[in-house]
Amino acid sequence: MILTWLYAPGDRPEVVAKALRRGADAVIVDLEDAVAACRKEYARAATAELLAERPPVPVHVRVNALDSPWGGADLTALGALAGLAGLRLPKISAPEQIAAVAGRTGGVSLYALLESALGVERAYDIARAHPALRGLSLGEADLRADLGVSAEEGLDWCRSRVVVAARAAGLAPPAQSVFPDIRDLDALALSCARGRSLGFLGRAAIHPRQLPVIERSYLPGPEEVDAAEQVLSAARGAPGALALPDGRFVDPAVVATAQRTLALAARVPVH
Numbered sequence: 001m002i003l004t005w006l007y008a009p010g011d012r013p014e015v016v017a018k019a020l021r022r023g024a025d026a027v028i029v030d031l032e033d034a035v036a037a038c039r040k041e042y043a044r045a046a047t048a049e050l051l052a053e054r055p056p057v058p059v060h061v062r063v064n065a066l067d068s069p070w071g072g073a074d075l076t077a078l079g080a081l082a083g084l085a086g087l088r089l090p091k092i093s094a095p096e097q098i099a100a101v102a103g104r105t106g107g108v109s110l111y112a113l114l115e116s117a118l119g120v121e122r123a124y125d126i127a128r129a130h131p132a133l134r135g136l137s138l139g140e141a142d143l144r145a146d147l148g149v150s151a152e153e154g155l156d157w158c159r160s161r162v163v164v165a166a167r168a169a170g171l172a173p174p175a176q177s178v179f180p181d182i183r184d185l186d187a188l189a190l191s192c193a194r195g196r197s198l199g200f201l202g203r204a205a206i207h208p209r210q211l212p213v214i215e216r217s218y219l220p221g222p223e224e225v226d227a228a229e230q231v232l233s234a235a236r237g238a239p240g241a242l243a244l245p246d247g248r249f250v251d252p253a254v255v256a257t258a259q260r261t262l263a264l265a266a267r268v269p270v271h
Helices: 013-019 037-050 071-079 095-105 118-123 123-127 138-149 152-168 183-198 208-218 222-237 252-267
Strands: 004-009 026-030 059-062 084-089 108-115 133-138 203-205
Touching: 004 013, 004 208, 013 026, 013 133, 026 095, 037 071, 059 222, 071 095, 084 095, 095 108, 095 123, 108 118, 108 123, 108 138, 118 123, 118 138, 118 152, 133 152, 138 152, 152 183, 183 208, 203 208, 208 252
Parallel strands: 004 026, 004 203, 026 059, 059 084, 084 108, 108 133
Antiparallel strands: none
């Protein structure tokens, strides 16, 4: 189960090498926003060299936008490499884009980044565009600019829309977008708590110091685990709806939530 994703710039292979050892569940090598135009070809070549063999943790690559001068070459160079765990596709706004990439990359896991109002509006259609698509997420910086949103809560509807679309399409819960302030870890923790309450699971990071905060925020605490164990114990003893001594009502939906809590605590896939 992946809770922490660490971004690293593709044109700095020494930084990517360090990122692989910093404790993230997965590393995202960025060929897009983190790389200047004059460094795109070098970043692609360096990433292809890295992924010629399987790295110690899963590595995803955020390629350049499909309609950019570099997106097609990124797909050609990286799509069949042994060490590639997934391709993250920026600025997706139509299901046809997913189908087109899937046709070129031979079964590689794809992840769509929704960064515009149109992309969010079409979230469900994109989520079920092709079996190779394994996840959705928001690109919140671009989305803020597109919508003219400044307040944090201004994106909550979009966040919930993506969570619902992913669930409806049978995909894993989305991971939260990056938190841009690498110094304010308290604010990061609060933001993660809010994301968790909206249905997100895990988060991308832009600095290793953010990783422990994200992991703590998304793993259930001892009290949550204890409460979940009580629910499952009671359900095993008396199938069907019942009330616990402390007044909590237990029905199949509560049992399913408890099962997900314990699965998350054990870091096994949540269904």
